[in-house]
Amino acid sequence: RTVSVVGVDFSGGQPKAGVDQGPFQMVQFGVLDQIKELGWKVNFDGTFPNFQKLVPTEDPDIGRMKKPRAVSSVTRALADKVRLAAQKGHFALTLGGDHSIAIGTVSGTAAVHKDLCVIWVDAHADINTVESTDSGNLHGCPVSFLMGLNKPDVPQFEWVQPCLTPDRIVYIGLRDVDPAEKKILKELGIKAFSMHEVDRYGIGKVVDMALEHVNPHNNRPIHLSFDVDALDPTVAPATGTPVRGGLTFREGHYICEAIAETGLLVAMDMVEVNPALGDDNGLLQTVTVGCSLVRCGLGETLL
Numbered sequence: 001r002t003v004s005v006v007g008v009d010f011s012g013g014q015p016k017a018g019v020d021q022g023p024f025q026m027v028q029f030g031v032l033d034q035i036k037e038l039g040w041k042v043n044f045d046g047t048f049p050n051f052q053k054l055v056p057t058e059d060p061d062i063g064r065m066k067k068p069r070a071v072s073s074v075t076r077a078l079a080d081k082v083r084l085a086a087q088k089g090h091f092a093l094t095l096g097g098d099h100s101i102a103i104g105t106v107s108g109t110a111a112v113h114k115d116l117c118v119i120w121v122d123a124h125a126d127i128n129t130v131e132s133t134d135s136g137n138l139h140g141c142p143v144s145f146l147m148g149l150n151k152p153d154v155p156q157f158e159w160v161q162p163c164l165t166p167d168r169i170v171y172i173g174l175r176d177v178d179p180a181e182k183k184i185l186k187e188l189g190i191k192a193f194s195m196h197e198v199d200r201y202g203i204g205k206v207v208d209m210a211l212e213h214v215n216p217h218n219n220r221p222i223h224l225s226f227d228v229d230a231l232d233p234t235v236a237p238a239t240g241t242p243v244r245g246g247l248t249f250r251e252g253h254y255i256c257e258a259i260a261e262t263g264l265l266v267a268m269d270m271v272e273v274n275p276a277l278g279d280d281n282g283l284l285q286t287v288t289v290g291c292s293l294v295r296c297g298l299g300e301t302l303l
């Protein structure tokens, strides 16, 4: 089994510097060797800087969108890398970088795995359209691009092919969803297990229900897009948009363990680790938990 690892040193989907250093810090921490110890062959194509060179010097807003040219060029290049990995039958592991990169990762896997389903673990729904976004930060919009919710031909993003229907995505961990996003989730009937459901049913039942919803016959390839801010800020403090009342260390790991156990996981993103935020301990804690979750996605078990 081969895993293609892509380090996406990109922060343009949001305003806080440092998240582009997430992949470097996870690699420095030793995640590649840890994955090898699990028995994977590791293809790592990330020298750093890797994607920074695709970021133009001039990138004025287009409509509400901030850094549209940067996000477009990085995600387009990333989509190609992920698609090539998936075409070779490799597991596609993407280390971010902010969550806008999922425009590229899911586009890449969906181009190969036609019946893909996505499990989006996050405090946020990231489904704002380029018109409903209040901030213009595109890390709050990747799902709207992947589902084709924007008007046709968004400038710079004409290349994006909608690849996700509402029945093929499920959320776990939501607790900071904008009013416009709540409206979209309701109108499209998208299944979402917020922290309320996690409290009510427990993480085991939530993951069972999430898988039952997007993968009822256990035959669809799964793409797990894990935003580290899904975890409680006491567990993962070094991230750009922390929200209280998040997943415990174990709940986060259970999600990755249970999804790996299906044997259907073909791709995983680990995003929004920002080493510039939090103190040294917070940085180490967040990088450590990010790498640990990645290992669980790649099959590490407790026994």
Ligand SMILES: N/C(=N\O)NCCC[NH3+]
Residues within 6 Å of the ligand: 099, 122, 123, 124, 125, 126, 139, 140, 176, 177, 178, 227, 229, 241, 272
């Ligand atoms: N971390 C974020 N998404 O996962 N921030 C954007 C959310 C804005 N509603």
Ligand SMILES: [Mn+2]
Residues within 6 Å of the ligand: 099, 122, 124, 126, 139, 227
């Ligand atoms: Mn996110």
Ligand SMILES: [Mn+2]
Residues within 6 Å of the ligand: 122, 123, 124, 227, 229, 230, 241, 272
């Ligand atoms: Mn988030």
Ligand SMILES: [Mn+2]
Residues within 6 Å of the ligand: 176, 177, 178
């Ligand atoms: Mn918000």
